Amino acid sequence: MGRTFVELFRAAMDDADARPYPYQERLAAEGLPELLRVPTGAGKTAAGVLPWLWRRLEHPDAGVRAGEARWLVFVLPLRSVVEQTAAVVQGWIAKAGLAGAVGVHVFMGGEDRDDDAWRMDPSRTAVFVGTQDMLLSRLLMRGYGESRAQWPVSFGLLHSGVQFVFDETQLMGPGLPTSAQLQGLREQLCTGAPSKSMWMSATLAPQEVCTPDHREVRGVVELGEDDRVGGLAVRLDAVRRVERVGVPESAVAYPAGVAQVLVARHVPGTRTIAVFNTAERAVAVQAALAKLVRRGGPEVVLLHSRFRPPEREGLMDELRAPLSVAGQIVVSTQVLEAGVDLSSRVLFTEAALFSSVVQRAGRCNRAGEFPEGADLLWAPPPSGRGQYAPYEQEDVETAVEALTSLERTWVNSTTLQEMPVVPKPVVHPVLRRRDLQQLFDTMPDLSGADIDVSQWIRDSQDTTAQVAWRGLTDGRPGEREAFPARDELCAAPIRDLKTIVKDSLGPLWVVDAAEGTWRRAQFADIRPGTVLLASTASGWYDTKLGWGLKHRGPVLSRARTGQVPDGMGKDDASCTDRWVDLIEHLEDVEREVGSLAESLAPLDGLSAGHLEAARLAGRYHDLGKAHVVFVNTIRRSCPEGEQPPGAGPWAKSRHRMGRHERRYFRHELISALALLHPDSTLLDGSEHAGLIAYLAAAHHGKVRVSVRSMQGEAERVPPRVLGVEPAEEVGPVELPAGQVLPRIVVDPSVLFLGGGPEGAPSWTQRTAELLSGLGPFRLALLEALVRVADWRASQAYRTPQSAQDRAVSSDEQPSATPLPIPVQAGAFEQEVLW
Numbered sequence: 001m002g003r004t005f006v007e008l009f010r011a012a013m014d015d016a017d018a019r020p021y022p023y024q025e026r027l028a029a030e031g032l033p034e035l036l037r038v039p040t041g042a043g044k045t046a047a048g049v050l051p052w053l054w055r056r057l058e059h060p061d062a063g064v065r066a067g068e069a070r071w072l073v074f075v076l077p078l079r080s081v082v083e084q085t086a087a088v089v090q091g092w093i094a095k096a097g098l099a100g101a102v103g104v105h106v107f108m109g110g111e112d113r114d115d116d117a118w119r120m121d122p123s124r125t126a127v128f129v130g131t132q133d134m135l136l137s138r139l140l141m142r143g144y145g146e147s148r149a150q151w152p153v154s155f156g157l158l159h160s161g162v163q164f165v166f167d168e169t170q171l172m173g174p175g176l177p178t179s180a181q182l183q184g185l186r187e188q189l190c191t192g193a194p195s196k197s198m199w200m201s202a203t204l205a206p207q208e209v210c211t212p213d214h215r216e217v218r219g220v221v222e223l224g225e226d227d228r229v230g231g232l233a234v235r236l237d238a239v240r241r242v243e244r245v246g247v248p249e250s251a252v253a254y255p256a257g258v259a260q261v262l263v264a265r266h267v268p269g270t271r272t273i274a275v276f277n278t279a280e281r282a283v284a285v286q287a288a289l290a291k292l293v294r295r296g297g298p299e300v301v302l303l304h305s306r307f308r309p310p311e312r313e314g315l316m317d318e319l320r321a322p323l324s325v326a327g328q329i330v331v332s333t334q335v336l337e338a339g340v341d342l343s344s345r346v347l348f349t350e351a352a353l354f355s356s357v358v359q360r361a362g363r364c365n366r367a368g369e370f371p372e373g374a375d376l377l378w379a380p381p382p383s384g385r386g387q388y389a390p391y392e393q394e395d396v397e398t399a400v401e402a403l404t405s406l407e408r409t410w411v412n413s414t415t416l417q418e419m420p421v422v423p424k425p426v427v428h429p430v431l432r433r434r435d436l437q438q439l440f441d442t443m444p445d446l447s448g449a450d451i452d453v454s455q456w457i458r459d460s461q462d463t464t465a466q467v468a469w470r471g472l473t474d475g476r477p478g479e480r481e482a483f484p485a486r487d488e489l490c491a492a493p494i495r496d497l498k499t500i501v502k503d504s505l506g507p508l509w510v511v512d513a514a515e516g517t518w519r520r521a522q523f524a525d526i527r528p529g530t531v532l533l534a535s536t537a538s539g540w541y542d543t544k545l546g547w548g549l550k551h552r553g554p555v556l557s558r559a560r561t562g563q564v565p566d567g568m569g570k571d572d573a574s575c576t577d578r579w580v581d582l583i584e585h586l587e588d589v590e591r592e593v594g595s596l597a598e599s600l601a602p603l604d605g606l607s608a609g610h611l612e613a614a615r616l617a618g619r620y621h622d623l624g625k626a627h628v629v630f631v632n633t634i635r636r637s638c639p640e641g642e643q644p645p646g647a648g649p650w651a652k653s654r655h656r657m658g659r660h661e662r663r664y665f666r667h668e669l670i671s672a673l674a675l676l677h678p679d680s681t682l683l684d685g686s687e688h689a690g691l692i693a694y695l696a697a698a699h700h701g702k703v704r705v706s707v708r709s710m711q712g713e714a715e716r717v718p719p720r721v722l723g724v725e726p727a728e729e730v731g732p733v734e735l736p737a738g739q740v741l742p743r744i745v746v747d748p749s750v751l752f753l754g755g756g757p758e759g760a761p762s763w764t765q766r767t768a769e770l771l772s773g774l775g776p777f778r779l780a781l782l783e784a785l786v787r788v789a790d791w792r793a794s795q796a797y798r799t800p801q802s803a804q805d806r807a808v809s810s811d812e813q814p815s816a817t818p819l820p821i822p823v824q825a826g827a828f829e830q831e832v833l834w
Helices: 005-013 022-030 044-057 062-067 079-095 113-120 132-139 148-158 175-189 231-237 254-265 279-292 309-320 354-361 393-405 413-417 433-439 494-502 582-600 608-620 628-636 667-676 689-697 763-795
Strands: 035-037 071-076 103-107 126-131 162-167 196-200 220-222 240-244 271-275 299-303 328-332 346-350 374-379 464-470 490-493 509-512 517-520 531-535 650-652 728-730 744-746
Touching: 005 022, 005 044, 005 079, 022 044, 022 220, 035 044, 044 062, 044 071, 044 079, 044 162, 044 196, 071 079, 071 132, 079 103, 079 126, 079 309, 103 113, 103 132, 113 148, 113 763, 126 132, 132 148, 132 175, 148 763, 162 175, 175 196, 175 433, 175 763, 231 413, 240 393, 254 271, 254 279, 254 346, 254 374, 279 299, 279 328, 299 309, 309 328, 346 354, 354 393, 354 413, 433 763, 464 494, 490 494, 582 608, 582 650, 582 763, 608 689, 608 763, 667 689, 667 728, 667 744, 689 763
Parallel strands: 035 196, 035 220, 071 126, 071 162, 103 126, 162 196, 240 374, 271 328, 271 346, 299 328, 346 374, 464 531
Antiparallel strands: 464 490, 509 517, 509 531, 728 744
16 A cells, blocks of 8 residues: 555655645645746745655556656756756655655766666656756757767657656746647647646746647646645745845946955855856856955855866755855855755845846745844846846846835745736747657758757857867877766857857867767857867866866866767677677567567557557568678678678677778668568558658668768769668568568669659658658657667677676667766766667
8 A cells, every 4th residue: 555645755855744735735636737836945846746756656546646657857947956956856766765666867968877777768667857958959859968869769758658847937938938839739749648747936927838839727736825834834934135235337346346245244154145147247256255255254155057067066065064153155146046955144146037036035044044034135237248148138127126126125935926027028939840840850951950959948148068078189089089978068158169169269079970970160060959079178167167268277087988979880789799690689679669568558649550560660670781781791890710600690799890881871771671662571461561661760860751862972873872772682581470571672762752663652751641640759759669679679688797898889778777866977887788
């Protein structure tokens, strides 16, 4: 018999006397609404996690348990609090005795073993915590910091059977309407299993999440009268005295002036927090404080979003440590507005968007620990260039008027939340159905560029890419230089990175998607979410100050053994610990597809025919490995004097695979061409022949919606398409269940308009029909089923010990065992599964 919600809550809090707030109990009884409007400090994080957890695992009604999403995805606007939130959630789950039943995973960009655990076991109940950049980009099939080949898997799994929780929506910008549009489009276009969304904020109005395809908010929960008594009442009634302080208007004199105010108003033994609108001003004030605060004075801590995770975690440890006799002054940016459970006796804030001021004020006398009240100090931002950034001038001026009207008065959270301050309406780009359908195609255009999804994720002035530093031999990455791991990456403003490239301040390196190698970044490569590599000698980072163009090297490298970037012509994934013939592998993958579908049931959005098509795609996905190019690569993988142990065809070699003799060769394209060939009878009678061929082609994420020649292929004689030439022979090949693929002659020209016999549709026409009929969410989920089944089957061919300290292809997947959160620095070991 499961516990009551109160019992689970007490276990999670490790407090036998703890009691959830009444509104949290309502969420457990009724389920999560679409809008939760409660003040900061009122337990929103627990409200977004624990009611779902109880309903998913311990509700007495089996129907309720089955109806809850298998995954909870907790989305935060700022990366600085992701690790902390994940650690808190993992602590709750562990104390509740559910660590074995529930995974906790982080989306932060970069490669990490934990990223792959959830892909390998998608039926396991799990909580995900990540930034809107990392999660929304994956929901738009353009995952930041993720290899292109993984985009469809993340997209397919994250849109099916998921409960989304979007926190601190006042900081989301265009991500807010995008999240609402995606919820509406999932409902209209159908998913494999239902997904829901909840938005949480103290100030969000229902109309702010109403969009063309999400027209109404279903369910709004706010505090009731029963919430305004007891423990929560102390927090709600905690007061702060509003006071404007005099500081210089000049941008040059401003940092020193603010620093003087902070030192003068600081109360020994307590914490003072100062929140600035830009990282540049925060760094300048920290430098001014360093000159004012003498030995034995308050500790000064700088926190913003432009630190690498290990340094940021060290700073968070300083914030969590007991205060000294002198106390602490925290200099920060908007990172303290979301998810950081921190309080202060004195809080200074620059005038900003008023909803942001409300959130910042929630970090002053947060728990009512100062019954006599606390000080909420403020001042307008200094004059000069970028005075109001990242906000609109009108919104800042409106906040100044509101704060002026409160001068010398005592306010609590409710007072601030109910202030009639209306921000300037902002028109953000709206994601539409046609946009989502275009994004489903992951092939870059002829210039190598992709559709830029940043317009639907963040305001343009707030966009970043990610940089890692390595000690590079001769100043450039080696041939097998691994892709950066999460601990190496620092968010850097796009404008700074463009300055580096434009002014030739130093080389930055980016992965070439086609070649799978590092090349020098060009101006056009500097886009939101891009992962870049720099030499440790370049500078631009300080462990105490974070990112900055003025910081000089050398930078401490945090390089870890990771994944070698993947390319169109690589097949490292066909290396395992033993030789595996084609029939064995195809049987294993077919079986795994069925097992996965059963574990994820019910998948009410998919018919039995759709799931059967995925199973058959597993049976036929590697037909192309019988092609002579792949066969030759298998043979060349053997050391001198050794041969494969039989005629094959082989699906896996026990030796590392090199590049194919034909550049860009894709065996999965051969698989699709063989299935669609008129002389092949493998798909005779199947109502989903086109779907089976597509899923077989897409099982590496490289041959999907668009198929075209790579650079230099079309000009060859004979021309090639992804390494395939006209009049290529394949077969005969023995297959599972006694089937045989006869000898056939495939021709890539059938992929194109008018190229097929008797007016057969082109590949683009076929995929367009699939996308129209199934919709992007269900089609991607079927893709994910086949690909995960392939990874799981391949995992059985490798022993964990043999993979340690190996740099492997980014298409390869590690063990399904999740890592502790936050991930500790150390040797980054991967396990080759293919």
